[in-house]
Amino acid sequence: MTYLDLSAHAEEFLAMRRAIFRANPRRGGQDRRRLRYNEKLVRGFITYWQEQGCPWPIPAALVLDWVTLGSGRHHYYRDLHRFYAVRAFLQQVRVFEPGTQIPENIFRPLHRRRTPHLYSESDIVLLMEAAWKLRAVCRFRRETVHTLIGLLASTGMRIGEALGLTLDDVNLDVDPPHVVVRDTKFGKSRNVVLHPSTAKRLRQYLHWRAV
Structure with a gap:
């Protein structure tokens, strides 16, 4: 593996990241700055690797040495970003170069995700009764909340997706009945098929709204 070879892998990796960024319309200025920062980190690592004589496979110790350059007790987040940027790049390289070594994750998670609460059928019934x-x-507050809870429970949609539905997204007179969820988490759209009981309830709700 030469410097030019690894640089070519890096440019392909960064081009893929830029394409993913452009495909998501919800990305903002902060995400754009993070993308540029990660590009700088990957290119900086390759330069460091060249200065060390281009050892191949890249030793995990070399990655950690680069991560901790100028490090200190107050640079935890900087070191973490440097480590994850290069680790993601090396994971991509290993797809084409199986001999690539991936350093173990030496950082504990910054945020521990809470265990989600799973509502039982009886819980959902109580919520709908409370609505x-x-x-x-x-007007229609009770009917709207009652129908919304049932829609979420039967489809698994995110709350933001359900609240973003319009009349044009609801297709109840086709087989199978479904709703179109637009601009999802990754900027795509998808069809969500409705259970017959859910479709029936939505028809009732639309009838109430039309009266």
């Missing part, structure tokens, strides 16, 4: 007891501060 009918809501204070009617506006």
Whole structure:
């Protein structure tokens, strides 16, 4: 593996990252700066690897030496970003060069994700019953919340996806009935097939709204 070979792998890797970034319309300025920073890190690592004589396979110790250059007790987040940027790149390289070594993850997770609470059928029934007891501060509030809970429970949609539905996204007179979820997490759209009981409930809800 030469410097030019690894640089070519890096440019392919970075081009793929840029394509993924452009495909997601929700990316903002902060994401763009992070993308550029990661590009700088990957290219900087390859330069360091060349300065060390281009050893191949790349030793894990060399990666850690580069990560900790100028490190200190107050540079935890900087070191973490340097490590993950290069580790992701090497994982891509290993697809084409099986001999590539991937350093073990030496950092503990920054955020421990909470264990999600799974609602049982009885929990969902209680929630839907409670929806009918809501204070009617506006027309159709109870019907809307009741129908929304049932839709979420039967389809597994995210709350933001359900709230973003429009009448044009709801197709109840086709086989099978479905809703179109647009602009999902990765900027794509998908069809969500509805259970017959869910489709029936949505028809009732639309009838109420039309009366």
